[in-house]
Amino acid sequence: MASPVYSESPDGGWGWMVVLAAFFQTALVFGVIRSFGVFFVEFVQYFDKLSGSVSWITSIGIAVQQFGSPLAGALCTCFGARPVVMIGGLVSGLGMFLASFATSLMHLYLSIGLLSGLGWAMVFTPSIASVARYFKKRRSLATGLAFTGVGLSSFAFSPLFQYLVDIFAWRGALVILSGMTFNLLVCGALIRPLTLKEDLLASEKVAVEQSKDRNCLGQCFSLFDLSLLSHRPFMRFVLAITLINTGYFVPYVHLVAHARGKNFDEYRAAFLMSVAAAADLCGRIFSGWMADLGRFQILHILVFWTSLTGLSLALVPLGQSYTTLLAISTGYGFCAGAMTPLVFSLLPEIVGIGHIFGALGLLQMLESIGGLLGAPLSGWLRDLTGSYTTSFCVAGGFFLLGSLVLCTLPNCFSCCSAKPLDQLAVVPEELKVDPASDLLNHEVTVH
Structure with missing residues (x-):
């Protein structure tokens, strides 16, 4: 199927649906992290461990989310943002679901900290980058609206999680939370692929660099x-x-x-x-x-x-x-x-x-x-x-x-x-584009 190439960001249109997706993604990532204190109290009492030991659950999750961001960026470069976000939603939801069967803190370290943390990395970086790609003149407003999901969910999730824990205990609450997290797959599906003129230039430049340096280190670079x-x-x-x-x-x-x-x-x-x-x-x-x-x-x-x-x-x-x-x-x-x-x-x-x-x-x-x-x-x-x-x-x-x-x-x-x-960079002669070409001045179609 033909994919349109834009000379610059469309600055609207389907981009507002991408903003809506990013709104729910930030809510289901950082809103959950900010409100996880409800489960923290339950874990301390159930496993009879010190607060410092239990604190490592969210600390590992946040660290993996941040340190896994370059991997998420590299995957987006290869496969696009949509599949990466959808896989991230699946992984993070699976981590929450497996945590509901936890019998030790190590189980929670691996399920919520490592697995969900990796899923959060694959969701957050591509979603915010996609908003930036869809907007130029209204990029700051679009990004601000996407991040409002964090504030609103911080208000809503803490009492909601406490209610779920009171009714279903922490295991049942985590199962429901995993179901909420799986909605990240739907959010990822809303991110339509967008090809910009700069993408073609960057991909051609990478291809030239890789043709000159075929070793593994150069490929990773x-x-x-x-x-x-x-x-x-x-x-x-x-x-x-x-x-x-x-x-x-x-x-x-x-x-x-x-x-x-x-x-x-x-x-x-x-x-x-x-x-x-x-x-x-x-x-x-x-x-x-x-x-x-x-x-x-x-x-x-x-x-x-x-x-x-x-x-x-x-x-x-x-x-x-x-x-x-x-x-x-x-x-x-x-x-x-x-x-x-x-x-x-x-x-x-x-x-x-x-x-x-x-x-x-x-x-x-x-x-x-x-x-x-x-x-x-x-x-x-x-x-x-x-x-x-x-x-x-x-x-x-x-x-x-x-x-x-x-x-x-x-x-x-x-x-x-x-x-x-x-x-700022020096562009090789073979990658330069004629300023009069349709690629710079019009929307064209690539087959």
Whole structure:
């Protein structure tokens, strides 16, 4: 069957169905991860293990999801996003189903941590990359709408999972959760294949490189798009996001504990995170709309929201009254939410849409270093100083440092957008396309 080739992203049409699919995919991946604390309590009681041992279930899952992202990107390059997402949905649902038969924590490590984690990697990276490929002018808004699934599901899943556990116990609840997760196959089926002009250029370039270097190492280098590791703007962007990621998860882990330390009861302390989550949801939509107005460069907007997020974190220790702490939490949630979709919207401008699968996979893997170190560092500072004041100040400092690194990206101090990798790299003569050809100016059909 003929497949249309677009000179640029269609910026709508079926793309909105891809956004809807990504909405449910982010909900069924990160919404489940954020709400898994309900099962955490049940596992601690049933297996009679320490909290630290049980915590490894979700920690392994998150680590596998992030470190497996380059593999997901490579599979998408070979087979397309649709089959990869559908297989990922099958694997993650199977992991949840097998976990319902668990007789030990090792069983849960392997089923939820390893199997579901791998499935989450094969779902998240292709779905967000597909949204970026379908949109250009409205990419930030589309990405923001896709990520609202995380906020809404965080509200809905925790009470839902608790209800399922109360009615069916944790084994029955995991069976139902696996059924919900299998809906990722339907979401994957909604991702129609999309061929862009840059895809043809990138695939021809890879073919030329592979013809020159036929050894296994060279094949892997091309498949995983490891040439991006020598692309300086991309690596500086990765460094910035890794620094930001180091401070990003600190409030999710320690804000409630900080509020309890200020003698606020557990319900008022927990309400801080609920308000932050609601503000996060609004921030994602607002920043997407703001970026797509075209009045400001996406990089400038990202630096703005990142800096405000860092400042709001540094102000947390000043919240001596509940009203002040609630206002600061709301500000943090809004700014952090506004920042998130812009990270994924800016990436194609740095590397080019033809490299989005490989770039997103490498970004996810490398930024995980910050996510893994941030919360333990914050806890160590709390143990060292006796309060969370230093922890939040240091977390805010990581955001501000990340903002400074973002300012080193090309054209940050001009009104022009950074050139993508395809324009920065030297294109071989045999891969250059005639500017007057139909491939650049019209939609054509490839058989």
